[in-house]
Amino acid sequence: KAGVTQTPRYLIKTRGQQVTLSCSPISGHRSVSWYQQTPGQGLQFLFEYFSETQRNKGNFPGRFSGRQFSNSRSEMNVSTLELGDSALYLCASSQGGTGGNSPLHFGNGTRLTVT
């Protein structure tokens, strides 16, 4: 089975621009979650989508948004980029059950640098 695929792997943007990141989950997985990883804060939950609906949301400003398509693929958008948005953005997929037996499988991430 193919793993979680994220594109692009690297992005360089300037402050004020917006960016869209893409994630294709493992086949059969209906849940896609997004995390931000920085050296200082570690991994922080952004949001989760399940069946095209946002199911959970972390404590990030409204500049961070996402969506999920009918084929479970997901996109994340960050508008009005700030220097502090520079991070590794990780997408994770799971089967989506609300029980604990649906662990997350992470993609290789998109490294975003804001200059």
Add this chain to the structure above:
Amino acid sequence: QKEVEQNSGPLSVPEGAIASLNCTYSDRGSQSFFWYRQYSGKSPELIMSIYSNGDKEDGRFTAQLNKASQYVSLLIRDSQPSDSATYLCAVGFLGTASKLTFGTGTRLQVTL
């Protein structure tokens, strides 16, 4: 106070020894507990999951959970140089399985 705390390390152990990684969490209602391994420049990879008090073994790895003490640990037996990585502890709730709170990780170095 951080919600999930780990010693950042590095934790250095000789090859063949047992590595013990510890994690404490603040939310007493937490229900699911995970250990992820992350190599430098790579994404996190699930090592173990544990949901009830006690030990869970998988090969060279043993996860231990003590909900009363709000403590979860990972033991790696017969440590190998390939085990050198950052180990992330993650905690969640069964109803929101994808919304995990991660510790900042413990860097493990296995020396020859």
